Amino acid sequence: MLMGNCLLLFLWCLLDKSFVSPLHSSSQSRMGKEQYRNMLALRKHGMMGVHRVKRGWVWNQFFVLEEYMGSDPQYVGKLHSDLDKGDSIVKYTLSGEGVGSIFTIEPSTGDIHALRSLDREEKPYYTLRAQAVDVLTGRPLEPESEFIIKVQDINDNEPRFLEGPYSASIPEMSPVGSYVTQITATDADDPTYGNSARIVYSILHGQPYFSVDPKTGIIRVALPNMDREVKEMYQVVIQAKDMGGQLGGLAGITTINITLRDVNDNRPRFSKSIFHLRVLESSPVGSSVGRVKAHDLDSGKNAEVQYSIAPGDGRSMFDIYSNKNTHEGTVILKKRLDYETRKSYTFKVEASNAVLDHRFLHLGPFKDTATVKVTVLDVEEPPVFSRLSYRMETYENTPVGIIIGAVTAEDQDVGYSPVRYSVDWRKDSENHFDIDPVEGTLSVSEALDRERNTEHNVTVVATKVSKYGGLCFTQMHRYNMTSLDNQASLHP
Numbered sequence: 001m002l003m004g005n006c007l008l009l010f011l012w013c014l015l016d017k018s019f020v021s022p023l024h025s026s027s028q029s030r031m032g033k034e035q036y037r038n039m040l041a042l043r044k045h046g047m048m049g050v051h052r053v054k055r056g057w058v059w060n061q062f063f064v065l066e067e068y069m070g071s072d073p074q075y076v077g078k079l080h081s082d083l084d085k086g087d088s089i090v091k092y093t094l095s096g097e098g099v100g101s102i103f104t105i106e107p108s109t110g111d112i113h114a115l116r117s118l119d120r121e122e123k124p125y126y127t128l129r130a131q132a133v134d135v136l137t138g139r140p141l142e143p144e145s146e147f148i149i150k151v152q153d154i155n156d157n158e159p160r161f162l163e164g165p166y167s168a169s170i171p172e173m174s175p176v177g178s179y180v181t182q183i184t185a186t187d188a189d190d191p192t193y194g195n196s197a198r199i200v201y202s203i204l205h206g207q208p209y210f211s212v213d214p215k216t217g218i219i220r221v222a223l224p225n226m227d228r229e230v231k232e233m234y235q236v237v238i239q240a241k242d243m244g245g246q247l248g249g250l251a252g253i254t255t256i257n258i259t260l261r262d263v264n265d266n267r268p269r270f271s272k273s274i275f276h277l278r279v280l281e282s283s284p285v286g287s288s289v290g291r292v293k294a295h296d297l298d299s300g301k302n303a304e305v306q307y308s309i310a311p312g313d314g315r316s317m318f319d320i321y322s323n324k325n326t327h328e329g330t331v332i333l334k335k336r337l338d339y340e341t342r343k344s345y346t347f348k349v350e351a352s353n354a355v356l357d358h359r360f361l362h363l364g365p366f367k368d369t370a371t372v373k374v375t376v377l378d379v380e381e382p383p384v385f386s387r388l389s390y391r392m393e394t395y396e397n398t399p400v401g402i403i404i405g406a407v408t409a410e411d412q413d414v415g416y417s418p419v420r421y422s423v424d425w426r427k428d429s430e431n432h433f434d435i436d437p438v439e440g441t442l443s444v445s446e447a448l449d450r451e452r453n454t455e456h457n458v459t460v461v462a463t464k465v466s467k468y469g470g471l472c473f474t475q476m477h478r479y480n481m482t483s484l485d486n487q488a489s490l491h492p
């Protein structure tokens with residue numbers, strides 16, 4: 001610091017901690033609105049008081065207000081050497097940052113002006129050098145002296161959310177006060193001066209579900225029991241305002257998408273209390289009988305439903321398979337059905353959640369039951385012979401037309417249709433027998449010779465006659481009957 005007989009710079013003195021803080025108590029360094037206004041007033045009236053500090057003049061800083069909009073150049077301050085007695089032999093010169101383009105000096109008076117408006121956020125201060133020279137000799141009267149022109153902040157930047165828009169998620173049913181996320185706005189203005197960069201957060205949209213901490217920007221749950229099954233996504237709009245949130249402050253806003261994650265707070269429910277399924281009696285074991293479905297409002301694993309059949313005869317006849325993708329239960333046939341034996345089955349099925357959340361067990365059992373009624377459908381089946389094979393015996397000299405035995409087949413379907421009998425000539429090349437189509441009685445049609453054949457195989461076809469009148473439609477199925485006529489060999 002220059003002392004004594006040297007170049008003096010008369011300065012704007014601001015009660016601003018940015019340059020007086022080392023010598024000021026902190027209580028004085030906070031500049032209120034009132035002081036700010038006073039300062040502006042001082043500036044308007046040209047150069048004012050010099051702020052005196054203990055160890056000498058505060059001499060090496062000038063201040064210039066940023067974003068100055070006046071038509072005339074802004075007055076910055078005045079250089080003065082105590083060798084300058086007002087007799088016009090001293091000339092002041094300026095060098096350094098912005099000289100000529102931004103700052104000019106009046107050589108005879110030492111008045112410094114700023115030619116254009118400055119932006120503190122672009123460049124907060126300029127370093128310049130001043131000199132007083134003898135007009136006549138051109139020799140310096142003082143050693144060159146360095147000083148700073150500080151650009152004084154005004155609140156011309158709104159807080160900005162540089163990382164927005166944001167998204168966050170929390171489990172549904174989170175307690176009030178649960179942390180959701182933290183958002184931060186930044187303000188380009190001078191944080192060390194006034195309230196231009198003092199941000200206060202508030203919530204514009206998203207109440208009463210969420211709250212924001214005015215100081216920290218931490219977003220929390222504000223409403224209990226938020227249910228994902230009712231509303232899954234919330235768009236919360238947060239405002240950041242400078243000037244401590246006061247009227248006249250500048251504001252920036254951002255949006256946060258808050259998604260509720262699923263928890264298992266719903267049990268599966270059957271869409272109806274009774275499911276009617278129908279199955280053909282001829283269905284093979286392992287085939288699907290039909291499906292049941294219990295709906296679970298949750299999602300993912302929490303919506304997975306496991307089906308089971310309650311103990312009983314339903315369980316001995318049917319299985320149930322739980323499909324992870326469709327969340328359905330497929331009833332599967334475990335044993336062969338027979339319409340004529342049993343025409344329906346009624347049993348209970350249970351749907352339960354695979355993954356349970358103990359916090360919600362108080363809401364009741366996480367399962368549901370329904371009744372399944374399976375109706376067995378009749379299928380037209382061929383007549384059934386009373387035996388798998390028949391054995392008949394006769395003498396070789398039995399006359400043609402004599403009845404040697406009979407077969408019986410019966411329709412077991414509900415219609416109890418009449419049965420007709422015939423001999424299948426294709427099966428047995430030689431045939432010595434006739435069959436009565438209605439009675440099923442076998443008679444000899446050709447003389448038998450035991451020495452040529454002791455045994456004849458006869459294939460008998462039993463045919464079901466359609467009830468529906470037509471002459472042609474018959475359901476048929478072949479059964480064979482073996483006839484052994486070894487008795488024909490009776491030669492005494």
Ligand SMILES: *[C@@H]1O[C@H](CO)[C@@H](O)[C@H](O)[C@H]1NC(C)=O
Pocket residue numbers: 165166167257
């Ligand atoms: C927030 O949700 C809206 C509407 O669904 C969507 O258009 C936007 O992209 C989302 N923003 C983010 C950050 O996820």
Ligand SMILES: *[C@@H]1O[C@H](CO)[C@@H](O)[C@H](O)[C@H]1NC(C)=O
Pocket residue numbers: 455456457482
């Ligand atoms: C009749 O059928 C039985 C069993 O298939 C067979 O063993 C036998 O040889 C057959 N007899 C005649 C005469 O074709």
Ligand SMILES: *[C@@H]1O[C@H](CO)[C@@H](O)[C@H](O)[C@H]1NC(C)=O
Pocket residue numbers: 388389427459480481482
């Ligand atoms: C007839 O039935 C018997 C006994 O079931 C069997 O062994 C035989 O192979 C059958 N014959 C024909 C031609 O179907």
Ligand SMILES: [Ca+2]
Pocket residue numbers: 066120121153154155156157188189190
């Ligand atoms: Ca500013």
Ligand SMILES: [Ca+2]
Pocket residue numbers: 155156157158159187188189196197242243250
């Ligand atoms: Ca600001």
Ligand SMILES: [Ca+2]
Pocket residue numbers: 172228229262263264265266297298299302
């Ligand atoms: Ca849920």
Ligand SMILES: [Ca+2]
Pocket residue numbers: 281339340378379380381412413414
């Ligand atoms: Ca049947």
